[in-house]
Amino acid sequence: MAYIDLQNDLPGIRGPMAFSPETTKPLNELAEILLHSEDNTLSRGEREMIGTYVSSLNDCFFCQNVHGAIAQHYFQCSMSDIDAIKKDFSTAPISEKLKALLSIAGSVQKGGRHVTAEQISLAKERGATDREIHDTVLIAAAFCLFNRYVDGLNTWAPQDRQFYTDRAPMRAAEGYAASNPHR
Numbered sequence: 001m002a003y004i005d006l007q008n009d010l011p012g013i014r015g016p017m018a019f020s021p022e023t024t025k026p027l028n029e030l031a032e033i034l035l036h037s038e039d040n041t042l043s044r045g046e047r048e049m050i051g052t053y054v055s056s057l058n059d060c061f062f063c064q065n066v067h068g069a070i071a072q073h074y075f076q077c078s079m080s081d082i083d084a085i086k087k088d089f090s091t092a093p094i095s096e097k098l099k100a101l102l103s104i105a106g107s108v109q110k111g112g113r114h115v116t117a118e119q120i121s122l123a124k125e126r127g128a129t130d131r132e133i134h135d136t137v138l139i140a141a142a143f144c145l146f147n148r149y150v151d152g153l154n155t156w157a158p159q160d161r162q163f164y165t166d167r168a169p170m171r172a173a174e175g176y177a178a179s180n181p182h183r
Contacts, residue, residue, distance in 0.1 A: 003154045012062030013146060015155045027146070032177035034139050035067075042132050044172070045074030046098055049085060050105045050136055051143045056086040057109045060147035062157035066171070067143075069164035073172050079161060097126040101136045108140035 006019040017024040035047045048071035055064035068082040075081070085092040089102045100123035107114040115137070123133055150157075158164070 001154070001156070006153070006155075012066065012155050012157050013150045016149060016153055028176045028178075030142060031146075032175050034135065034142060036175035036177075040131075040135065041129060042101075042135060043074065045071050046101070047135070047139060048074060049082075049094075049098065050101060050139045051146075052082065053086055053089065053102050054105050054109045054140045054143040055147050057106060058144060058147040058151075060151050061159075062150050062155065063143065063147050065157070065161055065164040066167075069161075069168035070172055072165065073168040079165065095126075097123065097128050097132075100126045101128060101132065104133065104136050105140035108137050109144060112137075112141070 002015060004019075006015040008015055008018045010018050017027065035051065036044060040047065048067045052064050052068040052071050055067060064086070068079065068086070072079055072082050081092075085094060085102075089099055092099075100119070104115055104119050104123060107116070107119060120133060123136075128136075
């Protein structure tokens with residue numbers, strides 16, 4: 001049960017978003033720009049994976065499963081593949097560039113000053129652009145905010161991971177800007 005009366009029984013971030021519509025719009029617009037916009041050289045799957053990884057480090061069950069399912073949808077893989085990336089991305093069958101970006105995201109999750117010049121150099125050596133590094137840092141920082149919003153209010157989350165997998169194609173198609181928390 002949520003710590004406050006959200007006046008709804010919606011799971012995860014959807015509950016507080018329905019409770020506070022004035023903050024929902026800018027949060028969804030930020031998510032849309034970071035995760036769903038076409039104007040990005042990182043794929044939507046890569047961006048969702050960055051958010052998933054940070055959410056797993058933050059132990060946010062709702063966000064890591066929502067965004068993990070969307071990454072799974074984009075990557076056309078299984079949830080066990082997504083779980084393997086979260087557990088040890090360094091051995092996962094993903095690009096070396098994404099591995100370097102996930103390393104940066106993990107450092108941002110600990111605190112911005114944990115990112116090192118060596119991590120940035122490695123990401124660049126592996127093909128990451130300045131924009132991709134920027135977006136990785138911003139996605140990781142935003143997901144720390146989203147995760148703390150969800151868990152700081154003790155919102156509930158469906159435990160059946162199939163719930164997230166079933167909803168992923170809809171969220172992938174619709175994006176976040178026009179997202180209605182009641183759906």
